[in-house]
Amino acid sequence: MLLMQPGPTPVAKEVETIMTKKMVSFRDPAFISDMKSVIEDLKNIWRSHNAFVIPGTGTLGMEIAICNTVKRGDRVLVVSHGSFGDRFIDICNSRDIEVDLLKSKDGTIVPVSEIEAQLKKHNYKAITVTHVDTSTGVKAPIFEIRDMLKQFEDIIFILDTVCSAGSERIYLDEAGVDIMFTGSQKSFGMTPGLSIIWxxxxxxxxxxxxxxxxxxxxxxxxxxxxxxxxxxxxxTPPITLIWGLKEVITLMKKEGIEARYNRHIKNAKAFSEGLIAMGYSMFVEKEEERTCSLANIKYPEGVEIDDALFRETLYKKGVDIASGYGPYLGQIIRISHMGNVDAKILEIVLDRLEETMIELNIPVTPGKGKETFKAALNY
Amino acid sequence: MLLMQPGPTPVAKEVETIMTKKMVSFRDPAFISDMKSVIEDLKNIWRSHNAFVIPGTGTLGMEIAICNTVKRGDRVLVVSHGSFGDRFIDICNSRDIEVDLLKSKDGTIVPVSEIEAQLKKHNYKAITVTHVDTSTGVKAPIFEIRDMLKQFEDIIFILDTVCSAGSERIYLDEAGVDIMFTGSQKSFGMTPGLSIIWxxxxxxxxxxxxxxxxxxxxxxxxxxxxxxxxxxxxxTPPITLIWGLKEVITLMKKEGIEARYNRHIKNAKAFSEGLIAMGYSMFVEKEEERTCSLANIKYPEGVEIDDALFRETLYKKGVDIASGYGPYLGQIIRISHMGNVDAKILEIVLDRLEETMIELNIPVTPGKGKETFKAALNY
Incomplete structure (x- = not known):
């Protein structure tokens, strides 16, 4: 089965194996050294002042970002490009934090000028931005936001990188971010259970x-x-998961973080071109607002498609993709190209998609998707 | 290396192995069924109304118990038999919860009559009791506490079972407990990273x-x-850890939960007799107040012993034990007999302890500890 869901994503064999090492105490000198190296690498690669690894999830990271930067009565601006952006509202509301929401239209960004205008209206203590919203595939214009934020010295820049850290090019210092976080099971290609915070x-x-x-x-x-x-x-630190994370980081360093980012950009672009050649369209129309972490795809127009049957047929052919999330269920499908998903895997996915279309009588030109994909990648 | 620390404890091979299964989506039908079976088993074995498994630790469980049962301004009574009991005070204080502390003298329990008298003084919304405090090895008299609590209908009974669930005999309904919790890495013999709550x-x-x-x-x-x-x-659920936990529960069911409790009681008693025969004494003097999860041990009296050197010497012989925690550092040592630690392992530990004593010129009658231990176990 090819795991093409946007998290958990496939885990490398080396990473699985290292987590079966014999259990040790958290006082064990070798473990202490492993933990040190993980924290140092996280700081160095993502250029942060501090880094944290805690048993938890991406959701825990969101909450940690809020409760360590604002208190009851403070005001927060939530910039939302989808369901995961919205989640900050619940987290703020439960804490009696004043919260205003700027929400983009389906598959687009909130213009930075609107964010700026809103920030001038009140005394905001923090802004939350979702770098990539998994539900829509929208990527936030973080550098424009960073530049605009320079006039608001008191505002803490919270960036949700759950669906971006490890695939989208992001460095904390360069992006002017104050706190960002991810779950281990997305672009890192680790098993779930860790909240990683910079x-x-x-x-x-x-x-x-x-x-x-x-x-x-x-x-x-x-x-x-x-x-x-x-x-x-x-x-108690999550010892086996720290071992796994250390191995993941070793693999990342071997590939090179910039090479990793470029691989994601190239694969995402080629994959979207292949999909478009097969009749699909991208939920996020503007390429510069589209993530390289996953593809959020609309079915070919003018054809009646049973979404559940489509995904089930594909699943039976060995490809596990995600449905639309929340309001987009039935409207879009989502295919991850995060972490360990490489071009070879994406090629197989295009083959299986084509077979599924043929089986379900959805018009498609045989071979066109894959050819376009391969041409775009030059192989 | 024999891992004799009170958590993480040794993990069974089957459990390690199952966690290397190929990653799947949390929507995967087989995973959903695994998760269901874990929750059902937790409820059935520990006889609770609900059960929860969440990425986290024992500390997270403590906080969850507090913040789901009392709110700002409410009053909580903390019954503490050591450092981990005390931790509830910090958790309550940070939330502006009124908190009173009843703390026992070293290695003893707070008499239930004192708890009762205190509860009559104020309108308490919850009481926290640490079933077994890892720092002292004191076991709380939960049935007496349960009976006494019957007159206080409005009080929620919070039992910290971090160092007891899976080794000490405890069933939520029988003990009249409202919320109890553990970390996966103690008596369950799982890898760390899970908060388990009933x-x-x-x-x-x-x-x-x-x-x-x-x-x-x-x-x-x-x-x-x-x-x-x-x-x-x-x-996102911690998929591999859920697989591991499911295997742990399968092993527990194979042994039988009552048989498991009896094994811990028998081994703990025999081990303490062996230690006493070697000149050590138990930090908790009264046997009925002493846990079967771990041994908190005082060095032989009248001999000058360098605690760090002692543990280091033992470590070099392949046995990793814990120092005293907090105020007891240097005063006591702690040896776990939780989870997968069996009589065969404890026998080796006694051998290595004896060798260490001889090497460090601490008086000991060769063979006496092990003989006493084996006689007590009848083998």
């Missing part, structure tokens, strides 16, 4: 300014001493 | 009475629909 120096100051916060497990000030010196204890 | 029907009502709470990830009402129907989504 923070800036400005973040640390904001956290300290907040003083006592309600949270304990979510309080990054409780984890910071352990991340700086893994010989210390706060709560 | 709740009563009364808990559910209390959670609903609280209405909106500050937390999102920690809000069990957000997880409940997924635990009842794992086809639903809240946050």
């Amino acid at each position: 923070t800036s120096e400005k973040f640390l100051k904001r956290r300290d300014d907040l003083g006592k916060i309600y949270e304990f497990y979510n309080d990054l000030n409780n984890w910071l001493p352990v991340m700086e010196d893994p010989a210390k204890y706060f709560s | 709740t009563s029907e009364k808990f559910l009502k209390r959670r609903d009475d609280l209405g909106k709470i500050y937390e999102f990830y920690n809000d069990l009402n957000n997880w409940l629909p997924v635990m009842e129907d794992p086809a639903k989504y809240f946050s």
Whole structure:
């Protein structure tokens, strides 16, 4: 089965294997050294001031970003390009944080000028942006946002990189971000269960300014001493998952992070061209607003297609893709090209898609999708 | 290396292996069925109304117990038999929850009459008890506490079973507990990274009475629909860890949960007798207040012993034990007999302890510890 869902994504054999090492104590010198190296690499590769690895998920990362930067009564601007952007509203609401929402139309971005105008209306303490919203495939214009934010010194820039860190080109310092986070099971190609978080120096100051916060497990000030010196204890580290993450980072370094980003860009572009040649269209129309992490695809127009049957037929041919999420269920399908998904796998997916179309009497020119894909990749 | 620390504890080969299965989507029918079976088994074996498995740790479980049962301004009584009992104070304080502490003297329990007297003084909304405090090895008299609590209908009984669930005999309904929790890496013998939580029907009502709470990830009402129907989504489940946990539970069922409890009781008793025969004494003097999860041991009296050197010497002989925790560092050592630690392993540990004593010129009668241990176990 080819796992083409946008998380969990396929896990490399080396990573699976290393997690079967014999269990050790978290006081074990070799483990302490592994943990140190993971934190150092996360900081160096994504150019952050600090990095954290905590048992959890992407959702936990979202909540940690909020509760370590704003307190009750503070105001937050949520810029949403889909369902996962919206999730920040629930997280803020439950904490009695004032929250305003700027939501884009289907498959487009919120114009940066609108964000700027809104930020001038109130005293905002933080802004949340979803780098890539998995539900729509929209990629936020982070550099424009960064430049615009320079006039708002007091605002903390929270970037949700759950569906981007490890596939989209992102460096915390370059993007002017104060806190970003991901789950291990997306572009990292690790098994799920880890919240990975990067923070800036400005973040640390904001956290300290907040003083006592309600949270304990979510309080990054409780984890910071352990991340700086893994010989210390706060709560039991997820030993096997740290081993796996270390191996994932080793593989990333072997490929080269820039080469990895370029691979994702190239594959995504070629894959979308192949899909378009087969009659599909991309949910995000403008190429510069489209992610290279996954393809959010609309079915060919003018044909009646049973979405569930389509995905089931493809599944039986060994390809597991995702349905539309939330309001987009039935309207779009989603195919990941994150992490360990390479061109060879994408080629097979195009073959199986074509077979599915033929089986379901959906018009398609045989071979055209794959040819276009291969031509775009020059192989 | 024999891993004799009180968590993580040794992991069975079958459990390691199953976690290397090829990654699947959390929508995968086989995974949904695995998750269902884990939740059902947790409910059935520990006789709870609901069960939850969440990426996290024991500490997260403590916080979840507090924030789902009491709100700002409510009053909580913390009964502490060591450092982990104390931790509830920090968790309550950060939330502006009024908290009173009853703390026992070193290695003893807080008398239930004292708890009762204290509960009559104020309108308490919850009581926290640590079933087994890893730092001291004290076991709480949960049945006496249960009986006493019957007069306080409004009080939620929070039992920290981090160092007991899977080794000490505990069933949620029998013990009159409303919420209890553990980490996967203790008596379960799983790898770390999971918070396992059991709740009563009364808990559910209390959670609903609280209405909106500050937390999102920690809000069990957000997880409940997924635990009842794992086809639903809240946050990505830790797929490989769920597979591992399922295998752990299969092994537990094969042994039989009552047989497992009896094994722990028998081994703990024999091990303590062996240790005493070698000149050590148990930190918890009264046998009925002593856990069967681990041995908290005082060095032989009248001999000058370098604690760090002692543990290092033992480590070099292939046995990894824990130092004293917090205020007990240097005063006691801790040896786990949780989960997959069996009599054969404990016998080797006694051998290595004896060799260490001889090497460090600590008086010991050769063979006496092991003989006493074996005699107690009748083999």
